[in-house]
Amino acid sequence: MAPTNTQSEHTSIENIPTPPRPYTLSYFAVLIFLVAPIWSTTPAASLFIAHTLFIKHGGFWALGTTQRTTFCLALCEAIFSAYYYHLERKVSAAGTFGPGNVAELQTIFTRLLKTGMANLPEEGYDEETLDTERPGSPAESITLLGNDDPRAVDFRHSIRAWFRNAPWSSLRRQGVTRWLYWTIFNDYMPSSPQQISSSHQAILDHTYDQLQKRTGYVIPEGEGSAPLLLTLDKMVxxxxxxxxxxALAVINRYLEYRLEKHYQTRRISHEGLDFLIRIPTQWNAQKGPTPILFIHGLGLGLLQYYTVFIELFGSFTDRPILIPLQPHISQDIFHPRYLTPLPRREAVKRYTSLITKLGWTSDIALGMGEDDSSFSVSGRGVTVVSHSNGSYLHAWILKENPFMVSRSCFVDPVTFCGWEGELCYNFLYRPSRTGIELIMRYFVGTELGVANVLRRHFDWTSNSLFYEEIPHARDPQKALYVLGGQDDIVNSPRVKKYLTSHGIKKGIYYNPTARHGQALIGGGEGFPIILQWLRDEDSLTT
Structure with a gap:
């Protein structure tokens, strides 16, 4: 039975056009005083070289010592710009990874369609599942919803972000099908139906039918609004x-030296991955507090998180702390892995082998064979704290080896509700209109390494974490979720609604005025909450 469109197309929330946003003064301040000076370096260097070689009488040999030094620096910038362009061309080809496991993807897509089907109240789950460990949506079936069913309206409103927030009434079958084909096969949909294999067509038709039931809406024929195809669209x-x-490399190496000098950290390498680690000599693997694995997000590496790290190392001298150094999201262009991020299973395999080798969890429990007698084994796992993009790696670990994680703290997580598309649109497609948006767009989102990760290696099925995949999700001592209501990237109110509707209450810290990253700023309200939650483990181990 097909859905019918009985509701007025122009009265529902999903059909309200997104109003145009004006530029703010902060946007122009960032553009003039931050972006322009950095961006103009190469054009200025090129003009100086051209003036010296073709206009100035005597050319290079007529320059003084200072001018010759400036010329050499300008020449380095010009050569680097050509190299940068080469790297950009190298990684810009669409679809650098395959469709992955189609069966797994179908399962995940069905799971996201079930999200919200249980009609759970925002502040708790339904009475029928009150005593279950995993209440709500996973047990629901995808049934035909009415056009004006609040669940269908909400779903249509959330999905339209994949179409640049166009009114839902502007969507047409061809555009929606192209979007579905991309989500399933990570490829452009062939222009002719004859070019689609029978197996692919069967999967596509089934998924489309499920989507129409979930939306409670008959999508008209035609092209309509163009969808976002993240891994296929032009890489900006x-x-x-x-x-x-x-400068960034020098600063980060210096900060690494300071951490080593003042907090006894050291850099280690494991199967091509680099880490900062500190293991207190008095720590006992069987009786001591669990080690902390802190996974940082996109940005500037140590420079961006240095105050967080010194607070962690200074506050928790009684337990090991491990920090992955992620060059592909830290603008470390000189690192050999700058443009080669690991896929989910390979990354988790290497992290698991390191955690096991360190003796922080049992390799017998992980099914990896006999324990190495040269390492003590606690078998109790690690406490994972992730921020922003780091929650993707956090999600990967929970999906592959949930028993390796004893406690989880998600700060500004991007792994929840990412299937709705607003996160993708806000960070990579939405035109910048404020200073903070321009900072995020220029200094992070459009940096080569970051763009390569997000636009050519983004795997939405691996990066999407659902409630039932979180161990002890409702135990506030073992799971903490830190959200900011004014987050410019994450729709935190929707993430909060998703979590609370599944019974997560006490473990959520929600600051309605906080922005993305503000919870990790010293002196803010969120950071002491995180530190106290980490300290509270002492009551679990005594």
Missing amino acids: VCFRPLWWYT
Whole structure:
């Protein structure tokens, strides 16, 4: 039975056009005083080289010592710009990874369609599942919803972000099918139906039918609004100069030296991955508090998280702390793995082998064979704290080896409700209108390494974490979720609604005025909550 469109197309929330947003003064301040000076380095260097070689009488040999030094620096910038362009061309090809496991993807897509089908109240789950460990949506079936069913309206409103927030009434079958084909097969849909294999067509037709039931809406024929095809769309990269990357590398190496000097950290490498680690000599693997694995997000690496790290190392001298150094999201262009991020299973395999080798969890429990007698084994796992993009790796670990994680703290998580599309649109497609949006767009979102990760290696099925995949999700001592109501990237109110509707109450810290990353700023309200939650483990181990 097909859905019928009985509701007025122009009265529902999903058909309200997104109002145009004006530029703010902060946008122009960031553009003039931050972006322009950095971006203009290469054009200025090129003009100086051209003036010296073709206009100035005597050319290079007529320059003084200072001018010759400037010329050499300008020449380095010009050569680097050509190299940067080469790297951009190298990674810009669409669809650099395959469709993955189609069966797994179908399961995940069906799971997201079930999200919200249980009609759970925002502040708790339904009475029928009150005593179950995993209440709500996973047990529901996808049934035909009425056009004006609140569940259908809400779903249509959330999905339209994949179409640049166009009114739902502007969507047509061809555009929606192209979007579905991309989500399933990570490829452009062939222009002719004859070019689609029978097996692919069967999967596509079934998924489309399920989607129409979930939306309670008959999608008209035609092309309609164009969908976002994240891994296929043109990769937008804004150039930055050699001096930027050099300065950032020098600063981060210096900060690494300071951590080593003042907090006894050391850098280790494991199967091609680099980490900062500190293991107190008095820590006992069987009786001591569980180690902390802190997974940072996109940005500037140590420079961006340095105050967080010194607070962690200074506050928790009684337990090991492990920090992955992720060059592909830290603008570390000089690192050999800068443009080669690991896929989900390979990454988790390497992390698991390191955690096991360190003796922080049992390899017998992980099904990896006999324990190495040279390492003590606690078998109790690690406490994982992730921020923003780091919640993707956090999600990967929980999906593959949930028993390795004893406690989880998600700060500004992007792994929840990512299937709705607003996160993708806000960070990578939405035109910048404020200073903070321009900072996120230029200094993070359009940086080559970050763009490569998000636009050419993004695997939405791996990156989407559902409630039932979180161990002890409703135990506030073992799971903490930190959200900011004014987050410019994450729709935190919707994430909060998703979590609370599944019975997560006490473990959520929600600051309605906090922005993305503000919870990790020293002196803010969120950071002491995180530190106290980490300290509270002492009551679990005594």
